[in-house]
Amino acid sequence: MNVIELMQVKRTFGLGNGATLALDDISLTVPKGEFLIIMGPSGSGKSTLLNIIGLLDTPDEGTYLLDERDVAYIGQRKRAKIRRNHIGFIFQNFNLIGRMNILENVSLPLLYKGISTVKRYERASEILKYLGIQEKEYYLPNQLSGGQLQRAAIARAMVNRPSIVLADEPTGNLDTKATKLIMAALKEIHEAGNTIVMVTHNPDLAAYGDRVIKMLDGKIEEEFTGASLRKELDAQKKEAEEIAESATNEAIEPQKKQPPKDASPRKTRSTKSVTKKNSVRKKPGKNSTTKKGSKK
Numbered sequence: 001m002n003v004i005e006l007m008q009v010k011r012t013f014g015l016g017n018g019a020t021l022a023l024d025d026i027s028l029t030v031p032k033g034e035f036l037i038i039m040g041p042s043g044s045g046k047s048t049l050l051n052i053i054g055l056l057d058t059p060d061e062g063t064y065l066l067d068e069r070d071v072a073y074i075g076q077r078k079r080a081k082i083r084r085n086h087i088g089f090i091f092q093n094f095n096l097i098g099r100m101n102i103l104e105n106v107s108l109p110l111l112y113k114g115i116s117t118v119k120r121y122e123r124a125s126e127i128l129k130y131l132g133i134q135e136k137e138y139y140l141p142n143q144l145s146g147g148q149l150q151r152a153a154i155a156r157a158m159v160n161r162p163s164i165v166l167a168d169e170p171t172g173n174l175d176t177k178a179t180k181l182i183m184a185a186l187k188e189i190h191e192a193g194n195t196i197v198m199v200t201h202n203p204d205l206a207a208y209g210d211r212v213i214k215m216l217d218g219k220i221e222e223e224f225t226g227a228s229l230r231k232e233l234d235a236q237k238k239e240a241e242e243i244a245e246s247a248t249n250e251a252i253e254p255q256k257k258q259p260p261k262d263a264s265p266r267k268t269r270s271t272k273s274v275t276k277k278n279s280v281r282k283k284p285g286k287n288s289t290t291k292k293g294s295k296k
Helices: 046-053 077-086 102-111 117-130 145-159 175-192 205-208 227-255 265-294
Strands: 002-011 020-031 035-039 063-067 087-090 166-169 195-198 211-216 220-224
Touching: 002 046, 020 046, 020 117, 020 220, 035 175, 035 205, 046 145, 046 166, 046 195, 063 145, 077 087, 087 145, 102 117, 102 166, 117 145, 145 175, 175 195, 175 205, 175 211
Parallel strands: 035 195, 035 211, 087 166, 166 195
Antiparallel strands: 002 020, 002 063, 211 220
């Protein structure tokens, strides 16, 4: 069963000569339970595509089926209800409310569903424990590290138990260690049966996905599996290392064969100095012989 199905979707920003075609006749299907990764350079249409999938934007043309229901042009109230019940969002900049502690931030989506305070906090605390930051639930966002903030953002996205998780550059502001922790958490969520669509610039994260699509100028340029991309990247990395090593060896070897630049000048100076010293030593010898002869 396809959870997401886009057919000939177009999205344009601006008017007249200033119009920009962000999505150009995009067709895409995402089966239930798939981990899809969308890659591409800035301006390729990745975030626009994610916004349309998440019902944050409306296409100009085309069809969008979500769970076999046409949702491309439904009203704002219905869109908000679907987002609340079925879609979880993870953003690059976390988007946590600074005046609320982590427990309150994570439980906020449940407030919009009319769930009581006690049950909201119980569910939020449960998901924070699952992600390993339950001890931080009464901290404010400015007291947490980047990795902890992103795990809190993931907890907020998952607190409603959505069937679809949309992640827009979730590791873009994180270091390598925090990135691995976040991707491990997303992998666990995926293995639990959730459909994940993630946008990223980082090719190293492609191995986490079941499928990878590469976008360029508003179109899907390539499509491949995450494992095949990982093998290709490893091969390219190995080839680059071999080329760099070969270039380094070629640069070092000629330097070993060449004599030092200042070797010959030193020999010349030392020869002159020795000659000068010998001549100085000989002069006193001649003077002494002359004086001895005069005495005789």
